Amino acid sequence: xNVPDEPLDLxxxxxxxxxxxxxxxxxxxxxxxxxxxxxxxxxPHLYWGNTSEPDKAFFSIGTANDDGELRGxxxxxxxxxxxxxxxxxxxxxxxxxxxxxxxxxxxxGYYSLAGARRWHFFFGWLFALNGLLYILxxxxxxxxxxxxxxxxxxxxxxxxxxxYLRLRKQSPQDGEYNPLQKMAYTGVFVVLTPxxxxxxxxxxxxxxxxxxxxxxxxxxxxxxxxxxxxxxFGFLFFVFGHVFMVLTQGFFNxxxxxxxxxxxxxxxxxxxxxRAVREIRPDIAKALREEAPPAQEKIDAPGxxxxxxxxxxxxIPTNSPDARPVIALRSEQEKEKDVxxxx
Amino acid sequence: xxxxxxxxxxxxxxxxxxxxTAALALSGCEKMFDSLSESETVQSILASAEQANRRVQxxxxxxxxxxxxxxxxxxxxxxxxxxxxxxxxxDYAAGAKDDWADWxxxxxxxxxxxxxxxxxxxxxxxxxxxxxRHDCVEGWSVIGKWKGVRLEEILKLVRxxxxxxxxxxxxxxxxxxxxxxxxxxxxxxxxxxxxILAYELNDRPLPIDNGAPLRLRVENQxxxxxAKYIRAIELVESFExxxxxxGSYWADRGYEWYAGI
Numbered sequence: 196x197n198v199p200d201e202p203l204d205l206x207x208x209x210x211x212x213x214x215x216x217x218x219x220x221x222x223x224x225x226x227x228x229x230x231x232x233x234x235x236x237x238x239p240h241l242y243w244g245n246t247s248e249p250d251k252a253f254f255s256i257g258t259a260n261d262d263g264e265l266r267g268x269x270x271x272x273x274x275x276x277x278x279x280x281x282x283x284x285x286x287x288x289x290x291x292x293x294x295x296x297x298x299x300x301x302x303x304g305y306y307s308l309a310g311a312r313r314w315h316f317f318f319g320w321l322f323a324l325n326g327l328l329y330i331l332x333x334x335x336x337x338x339x340x341x342x343x344x345x346x347x348x349x350x351x352x353x354x355x356x357x358x359y360l361r362l363r364k365q366s367p368q369d370g371e372y373n374p375l376q377k378m379a380y381t382g383v384f385v386v387l388t389p390x391x392x393x394x395x396x397x398x399x400x401x402x403x404x405x406x407x408x409x410x411x412x413x414x415x416x417x418x419x420x421x422x423x424x425x426x427x428f429g430f431l432f433f434v435f436g437h438v439f440m441v442l443t444q445g446f447f448n449x450x451x452x453x454x455x456x457x458x459x460x461x462x463x464x465x466x467x468x469x470r471a472v473r474e475i476r477p478d479i480a481k482a483l484r485e486e487a488p489p490a491q492e493k494i495d496a497p498g499x500x501x502x503x504x505x506x507x508x509x510x511i512p513t514n515s516p517d518a519r520p521v522i523a524l525r526s527e528q529e530k531e532k533d534v535x536x537x538x
Numbered sequence: 539x540x541x542x543x544x545x546x547x548x549x550x551x552x553x554x555x556x557x558x559t560a561a562l563a564l565s566g567c568e569k570m571f572d573s574l575s576e577s578e579t580v581q582s583i584l585a586s587a588e589q590a591n592r593r594v595q596x597x598x599x600x601x602x603x604x605x606x607x608x609x610x611x612x613x614x615x616x617x618x619x620x621x622x623x624x625x626x627x628x629d630y631a632a633g634a635k636d637d638w639a640d641w642x643x644x645x646x647x648x649x650x651x652x653x654x655x656x657x658x659x660x661x662x663x664x665x666x667x668x669x670x671r672h673d674c675v676e677g678w679s680v681i682g683k684w685k686g687v688r689l690e691e692i693l694k695l696v697r698x699x700x701x702x703x704x705x706x707x708x709x710x711x712x713x714x715x716x717x718x719x720x721x722x723x724x725x726x727x728x729x730x731x732x733x734i735l736a737y738e739l740n741d742r743p744l745p746i747d748n749g750a751p752l753r754l755r756v757e758n759q760x761x762x763x764x765a766k767y768i769r770a771i772e773l774v775e776s777f778e779x780x781x782x783x784x785g786s787y788w789a790d791r792g793y794e795w796y797a798g799i
Binding site for chain 1 (some may be wrong): 567569571575581584585586587590591598599603604614615616618665671673674676678680735792793794797
């Protein structure tokens, strides 16, 4: 950071429902992923189509026995990679054990398909209902609109990538979320989550009766199973990216905003002083208006007393007198360097 | 000279510490989830999802709607068999040898007219043929062509009493510890048009591996519900006093009684 790390603007970024559902979602995803790997271990092969003809698997994690020595391998479209020690074989206290994913990646750790299914279906419900609560609440409050990728955002994705790769000086971000973030979140909302839910449901024999188009549109039950597995790694990929951004873009600030709701803006964005700040902390709001940032200790104790209307209002035109309350302190050049994308 | 080696040592120590912490965290996580998986309270909370699955899935399914039926060309070359090995008793071997001439299906319990049916009698009743997909709880699927008598026909024959809630299937196979396999379904599934007692697979008498002489097909549930080697059917109001009390061999071993998911 080239600019002193002074608080510029304190925004109430995440409402209570968002914070609660975020952490429940994190827990659900962790358990769904790990119990899912245990379920996969019961038949560590993937196929396309309706059935699982033994010689038609396109993906397998297997165990070979080379003269009494167990060897783990991963096979994708006929090509084999040795994965002994990671996949296919795990060293246990007693003896090497043949299992696709090692015990520390699965729930339960010991082999139990029945146990894993129980975890998976309970947290499957939690994931779905929690997601529904999040979407209904934030759709109603207009929060979802802030990170939904629009056509004009989509055009800026490549310049955001260029900015991250330091090929471009200026960030194309003009809202609370940058185009790349919007793309990631929108992808999770409209592709990853619906398809992971549908492919999961397409494996249920009873739901296959209720909606017999369901496995068909996904290319058959085994295709649905393969997609479900692959998309689970899509979530893992997203979570890695998300956690990486949190760790690198201000860990404490991000953690505070996802636990208390309050986020310290480092980049000036086009919006007026948050209503929550105006109403609940008139002292901060006043300080903001007077272009003098409030003292640090005041910011760190925003409390939980906010009522409704917690979300940040929509951007107002830049020619409004309220639009640039703080930025006058800073030069245009400083602004460019100080973009702080959040995860 | 001492500084680089110190650096290296420090780095090695740090890496080792990191590995150690990670391993400890991972094995700690594993132990935590294992102990939660063994806690009865946790398990009963998790198991509440089974009731939700059954209620919601039943609500979403039109009564008597059929599972998808496939065509001859979709049939899998080999119908994979799973579960306990075929019954290894003298009676079973003798039965298989003489085409089940002495085998009988007993239908009893809370019925007005108990029945005892031979394979030939079952084969002479109205039959249904269906090419359906069999989904194992492990994750694999095979398609096979089944022919059998509709369970509802048998129920009509024995006239269940009004308090009957479940149909229990008693099987001839046992596990290594001598526990008899049994299974149960409720009346909604029992009278479903595709719920049959199959005696033919892919136009041939039911093979031993697939449950000869008679097995259940309940097409809206996973493979482990499809009881093989059936010897008797019992109509009951409750299955609490049977086996482990959970309604089936697999339910007694932690699997869901409702296997629609």
